[in-house]
Amino acid sequence: MSQAGLPQSISPARRFERHAPTFELGAAHSAQVGMVCFLCSEVAFFGTLVVAYITYIGQSTAGPTPAEALSIPLAVANTICLVASSFTAHLAGTAMHRGGLGGFRGWLAATIALGALFLAGTAVEWRSLIFEHGLTIGRNLFGTTYYTLVGFHAAHVTVGVLLLSLMFCLSATAALSRLRTGGFEIVSWYWHFVDTVWIVVFAVVYVFGR
Amino acid sequence: MAVVEQSASRAAPLPATAGLSAWVSTVDHKRIGILYVATSLAFFAIGGIEAMLIRWQLWAPGARVLGPEIFNQLFTMHGTTMVFFVGMPILIGFGNYLVPLMIGARDMAFPRLNAMSYWLFAFGGTLTYASFFAGGAPDVGWFAYAPLTEYAFSRGHSTDYWILGLMTSGIGTLAGAVNLVTTILTFRAPGMTLGKVPLFVWMMLVDGVLLIFAIPPLTAAQIMLLFDRSLGAHFFDTQAGGSAVLWQHMFWFFGHPEVYILALPAFGMISEIVPVFSRKVIFGYESVAAATIAIGFISMGVWAHHMFTVGLSDALDAIFSGVTFLIAVPTGIKVFNWIATLYGGRLRMATPMLFALGFLGMFLMGGLTGIMLASVPIDWQVSDSYFVVAHFHYVLFGGTMFALMAGFYYWFPKATGRMMSERLGRWHFWLMLLGFNLTFFPMHIAGLMGMPRRIYTYSADRGWTVWNQLSTAGATVLGVAFAIFFWNLFLSLRRGKPGGDDPWDAWTLEWATTSPPPPYNFEEIPLVRSRRPLWDLKHPEDPDWMHE
Amino acid sequence: MPLATAWPMVLALGITLLAAGCLTNWAMSIAGAVLVPLALGGWIRELLPGRGEFEHARVPAHERPRAVVPAAVAIAPAAGFVHRMRLPEKVHPYSAGVRGGIVGGIGMAVVALAYGVVSGRGIWYTVNLLAAMLMPRFATATDAELAQFDALALVFGLVIHALVSAGAGLCYGVLLPTLPRWPVLWGGIVAPLLWTGAVYGFMGVLNPVMNRRVDWQWFIASQFVYGILAGLVVMRSEKVSVRGAGIS
The missing domain is CATH 1.10.287 (Helix Hairpins)
Incomplete structure (x- = not known):
């Protein structure tokens, strides 16, 4: 179609206006749709791990049991960190939309710090599990499923912290104008997702599974 | 993304279009599509040779062509290769090439991610095959049932190669699926609503969604298995309270949607080819699209029909049996739609149409035996016998492979600018039809006579010999058919007669640009007003949008 | 790019x-x-x-691609029709199928009740037999018990009968126009025969209680009454154009 594209070949007078408008999802940036697709696959992934965890609750043939080993206060503190980080991430987004670079960077730093705090809390918890309770991945089914589920979640938090840190570094450069087109928004979606997964993990591991 | 008359605005040199480095660094969906297809064809040749060796070993009772260990490795690698390194990537490759062209887009939504998907598949396949040089290929069957895959029963690294190779290529497949879905949802040309996209695009959309939900559970299960094997975890270790059945649930939760992942793009190709060669509009566009969605949903809920013999409860057996019967309904709707499209059409018996008709017949056979197997009592009788082998080869070979071949002959001129030889194509078709039925029909009978799958030999007094010999003879015919196909590809690429932009007088957008299309596909993003934009253009006095 | x-x-x-x-x-x-x-x-x-x-x-x-030229020969109207052909052109509305099913179902119920009266077991007997599909306790019931009125069984029996009648009627309505020539032959005789055959085969699984006690002659008679009535209602309905009904 060098010169005669489709529109030209049909005279405008004959255009019937009963056709639906273009792009039902036209408002959505392709990166947003891509992130949603990716998060759907993550739902399937964590869903499988959670199903495995629930299947094996109480099936261990040896100790320690979740009731003996898990520390609720620490888990609650971790949960608070992560939930709070979701709020700060949201505030960072709001600040960016208002155009306040300083506020954006501040809330972003807070989010990163809370995420790092969560990871540190997990490290403390694992240390205690391994050295005080002797719970390793090979000890019993509880250890097997616990380390797999919580470990993969922690890995996702780590990736999230790295992504947010990358955003933080880029915000110092001229590339921010590009970030405003949605780069931070989709990273924050990922972050909220990781947060939601933690709530499920918390419910399954620390509440339901004890 | 703009296309300008001269590359004046930026002095960037045009990317090289030839040579190895150009292919390695390409982010053009068409080149990546070709890479996918070419690599898959290479794996197809390897998987075919493996099948051939299996057949020769089974030619006579007590044959000694291969040892039992090699035999186990070959059937495992044959299944793994055909599903993961041929079926999925070749269909994703076609999707990669065709979807942006069909929806009037310049490229995929994420061109660089697209390149990564391809390379992960290529490297993952290579990694799996590297096991041959590292002490033996995987030998646990393509669905790798626990506890056989546990370290206690599968020493060495062969199973780890299987896990890591598939995980690597699985990440690539997942990225490819995300890319496809995003492209279809956001990159359509103006006016092309979801009710106007070609049916192939519809099927790729549902295919992508299925991949997004089916691949991660497999990856998760493989990670668990890897932890069991290398870190001493106990997921599938029954002595420590683990469950071998859980692996089956997880594998088939991936494995059954996988069957439809392999079938849907083939259905899409048929839905494009049958109307063009019948000179008619597809019958019941809406119902075909709706049936595709129905198949997508239902296919997520049928996995345990692979596990009737495990000893689930009667209630579960009944439910999964019922749902499996149910999925025959949307599939049947499609078959009737294709037949209704043929009805009263002016059929052109070119090679793509021959293969499409072959698909209809062969897939119907596979579908019917599938309904038989959905019945729990029948499944208990023939599960894990050659009847099942015959069934899924009729679906995947008779269905997907015939449709793929139709697709090759149909879109080859678009990708290369040259037609494939019709004469060789006819030889290929008839030999393939003959060889296919000769190979797989006798397997139904051998299976009903009690021949289990995956045995490396059998004794002469079972009465299976003649059926196995028929199968082996058929496999040889199939080998010849595919040798002709490869020869045709090679010859047509060099000396095929020029195809022109639109050799089949077709109606979808990919035929509106040159063959092969320029890197940017379309100079102007076309405005779409009906399901057959090219028809509207060719027949301005009788456009489709007056009738839709 | x-x-x-x-x-x-x-x-x-x-x-x-x-x-x-x-x-x-x-x-x-x-x-x-x-x-x-x-x-x-x-x-x-x-x-x-x-x-x-x-x-x-x-x-x-x-x-560059050659400009697409409009086809040289204007397509004849007939050809234009053929390439967009949608068959069948006219169908019975789906509602006719459902109505036929309901009428047939009433006729069937009349026959079934007549059987109850004629055989001397009372009108509740057949209702209870049908409801036994969902009521395991009838599996061990005696004939006398089955002849008693049972409110729950009446509800179940009515629901099953209504759903199956309307559903089968819908299938009739959809399928009849696609079958060649004598629709009453298909709807009134062939379909009841197939249906009865299928029910005969599956009765042991679906409803063992009825399987043990059913009187096949009466059963088949009621099937034919259903099939003929449903077929007649569907045939008498006004056909609608496919395009108008939004079916393609």
């Missing part, structure tokens, strides 16, 4: 090496671990504004 870049390939290589290193040699994993961040960095740099994109020149004129 995006510029060609090898970083995605390098990333894929890095991931593969990481995996391969687990199986062979830690040195490979290290190489992979080095390549992954390197490739990610290169990739992200491509995404920054002003990089990684270029404007593609148009290809030379002789390589």
